[in-house]
Amino acid sequence: MGCSISGSAGRARDEARATRAEVAPFTKTTNDARARVLEAHKEILTWEGRSAFEEPYKGLEDAYESAARGVSTWLTARKAERKAAEQAETRDREVADLEFQIHELRAALAKLEQNVEEEKTKREKRIAELDEQTEALQVELLALATRFCAPLRRRPELGELFQELEADAAA
Numbered sequence: 001m002g003c004s005i006s007g008s009a010g011r012a013r014d015e016a017r018a019t020r021a022e023v024a025p026f027t028k029t030t031n032d033a034r035a036r037v038l039e040a041h042k043e044i045l046t047w048e049g050r051s052a053f054e055e056p057y058k059g060l061e062d063a064y065e066s067a068a069r070g071v072s073t074w075l076t077a078r079k080a081e082r083k084a085a086e087q088a089e090t091r092d093r094e095v096a097d098l099e100f101q102i103h104e105l106r107a108a109l110a111k112l113e114q115n116v117e118e119e120k121t122k123r124e125k126r127i128a129e130l131d132e133q134t135e136a137l138q139v140e141l142l143a144l145a146t147r148f149c150a151p152l153r154r155r156p157e158l159g160e161l162f163q164e165l166e167a168d169a170a171a
Contacts, residue, residue, distance in 0.1 A: 037071055
């Protein structure tokens with residue numbers, strides 16, 4: 001699961017990088033169109049100054065038409081640039097989301113590993129305690145069995161049974 005998300009994040013980063021790179025040509029086109037509009041605007045100002053709005057000149061008409069075409073081109077280029085930038089931002093958000101998920105999964109895994117280690121330590125401690133209790137109980141049981149069996153061992157009719165028990169215990 002971790003490898004799949006890491007791989008997805010890597011692919012998403014590559015796609016985001018590629019999408020951001022696609023914005024640059026649109027930005028250049030937008031800037032070029034803006035520059036042409038500014039040049040056309042200067043031409044308009046020049047012709048407006050010459051004509052003083054007293055006489056219509058062909059150059060003024062051409063400057064206005066050039067500016068109109070330039071604004072249209074600029075508008076189209078800017079729309080394309082914004083669309084590409086939005087796509088790049090969407091990819092960047094996807095990358096950020098995947099990286100957040102990876103971070104959270106790693107944190108959860110670390111917490112789980114810590115909990116497992118703590119639980120393991122508790123269990124090992126409890127096993128050691130139970131081993132000590134078991135050993136103490138065995139010593140106590142042996143003492144009680146010895147105390148119980150000592151008077152019975154002296155009885156001749158039980159001697160053969162004690163020998164069988166000792167043989168079974170040795171085996």
